[in-house]
Amino acid sequence: MAPDENDAADDKPTYTEKGKAFDRDMSYIPDRITKVVDGAPRRPEHGPVEGELWPVEPGRYRLVAAKACPWANRSIIVRRLLGLEDVISLGMPGPTHDKRSWTFDLDPDGKDPVLGIERLQEAYLARFPDYPKGITVPAVVEVATGQVVTNDFPWITHDLFSEWRDHHRPGAPDLWPDDVREEMEAVMQRIFTEVNNGVYRCGFAGSQEAYDDAYDRLWTAMDWLEERLADRRFLMGDTVTEADVRLFTTLARFDAVYHGHFKCNRNKLSEMPVLWAYARDLFQMPGFGETIDFDQIKAHYYVVHTDINPTGIVPKGPDADAWLTPHGREVLGGEPIQPW
Structure with a gap:
């Protein structure tokens, strides 16, 4: 039994033959966005630093997160709870996708109004021309370059709390x-x-x-x-x-x-x-x-x-x-x- 190709853009099943259990591929782009100290992004207090560090900077990034996806839904909730709407913009693909990518079919002309792309895949390939994995949400994209920064969903929400604290709304919950x-x-x-x-x-x-x-x-x-x-x-x-x-x-x-x-x-x-x-x-x-x-x-x-x-x-x-x-x-x- 093999998964439908369409799943490659979302939940990344990795069983390849009948009898296998579902095994989620948890290898994501390991970059993280962290608070700037002395002019450079600092090493985060928690978690691995296996990729590049990017600086916290209001307006620099766009969170791409489909409402349909539970992993992306987390990031939409955390962004809202912390009051980061004016700091990190939000792009929302539609609920369905093909084997290539999530698409912005809910937006006028089928393009994300900020990134100007039809498929999230374009942001991945802009940074990694031979990107070999599924195109997943949530993903953080640098607006100016149109390049994906990270799709490591557990650390995206963690860092929205820990690294963006200076930009949280008054009274934001301690998550x-x-x-x-x-x-x-x-x-x-x-x-x-x-x-x-x-x-x-x-x-x-x-x-x-x-x-x-x-x-x-x-x-x-x-x-x-x-x-x-x-x-x-x-x-x-x-x-x-x-x-x-x-x-x-x-x-x-x-x-x-x-x-x-x-x-x-x-x-x-x-x-x-x-x-x-x-x-x-x-x-x-x-x-x-x-x-x-x-x-x-x-x-x-x-x-x-x-x-x-x-x-x-x-x-x-x-x-x-x-x-x-x-x-x-x-x-x-x-x-x-x-x-x-």
Whole structure:
């Protein structure tokens, strides 16, 4: 079993024969944008420095992030929560793409209005003419040169918080609290391997055995989250952190896509009282629900993944209005994101 070629531009499946489990290619452009100290970008306090360092500079970069993609959706949420809209512009490709690239088919004349390109691929090739990997979102592009800077999605959101602090809005949330950072990284790692990526390991499994293993691991983690969130409003306690952002983008897609399309069907998210209430709580906060477009999400998965859904038929449900129903999480206290 081989993945459809279209997936090369998004989720990068790397199984190549029947019987293989889904293996996400996590090698991205390792460059990072960091705070300028003494006239040069400094070495970041956390994480690897395997590529080039680029300076934080308002107006220099454009974040390209499709609403349809959960990994890109993270960066849209974090940019919004931190109030970086006037500092880093946002380009949004449409929900579907071909085997070559995400395209700006939602923009007038099918071109990004700032970069002037039809395909995100053009920004990758402008810097790496022989770029060998999939064209993924999110990607940060230097506006003046039209060249991609990085597509390393975990570090993009991390650095929007840690390196762009001088440009955050007043009252921006502390998405990486120092006092829980070590525990939070462990929580996020489990969420990534078992949930964020776990739904893909179910959907792209190349054998019954691989699927069964992925399914069991996913639901073990979902049950763990249901228990963890029973007596705390957010994953790390009373405030929203990056961990909540990373979990939310998967939960927002669960019933609309992953439950059926990826065969993650032990039960729906809406049938898990705690996780469903938690997801609605976040959805109804500024910066979260406003970034979700269920029509784009469904169009992406059901149209692009032709190996899983060869008819290309996009389901009409579920009813998105359910996300606006009362969640009752206020009784747990905490400090939700307030309008600004």
